Amino acid sequence: MPRVVVDVMPKPEILDPQGKAVQGALPRLGFSGVLDVRQGKRFELEVAEVSDAVLADVHRMAETLLSNPVIESFTVRVEDGQPA
């Protein structure tokens, strides 16, 4: 079954308190050198087939429900290794 992946990230100008919390925890675990962390969401959509029409639908899903365009950006891609 082909899989379409939608990655949603907070826009760069939007504060990301969750990412900041993760960044703050890393040094306590002994990891150094991480200058910034941004936390987003990944959606994996199993679809019957991948076509231009399906990808257009996924774009509409991403901009209406999966992301909030006011604060987030998204990318859509067909997962590597999956039949296109």
Add this chain to the structure above:
Amino acid sequence: MRVGVVTFPGSLDDVDAQRAVRIGGHEAVALWHGDHDLRGVDAVVLPGGFSYGDYLRCGAISRFSPVMTEVIAAAERGMPVLGICNGFQILCESHLLPGALIRNDHRTFVCRDQRLRVENASTAWTSAYDEGAEITIALKNGEGGYVADAATLDRLEGEGLVVARYLEHNPNGSMRDIAGVTNERGNVVGLMPHPEHSVEALTGTGTDGLGFFTSLAALAGATFA
């Protein structure tokens, strides 16, 4: 007036909102998220809570519930709609109000008596206040940080669409201390603090929140059904 209060799965303050509606002098009408029906009400309150468990984003799934189709259509006809806390998040997700609410900048839940200034006393929900009135009402949120791009914030301030601003202490990182906003028409208001918890002297923080519910009296006789 007949004021509907929507209950979503995960709503928390719907009963308090109904009570505040009654204390404000109106009839409270329970509305259900799953119905395409506003039961002939004259105004709608979207209450606080954690509708749909705050899954995906606060308010993101509620925005597509059957009742919201009706609320959005009614709001566009001019019906007064007040969104409190989670209700404010739903109004932003519905694009009835600009901007969005994100997690508090200090990453902890906040619950306090919050001082506010009423910046716009000409909306359907704030006409009982004097412009510039300073009030104290309950505030409790985890994702109450109001954000929008600079152009939107400038427009909101330039057109007087900021309804209330935090005073003395910004509790959640909201840009420009914004606690509530309205639309151009002034019928849709979103507010992060909770006026419905501040309507009786016996409980809560006094009665400074009552004006949000008594303001509707100025619209008696108007119909948007």
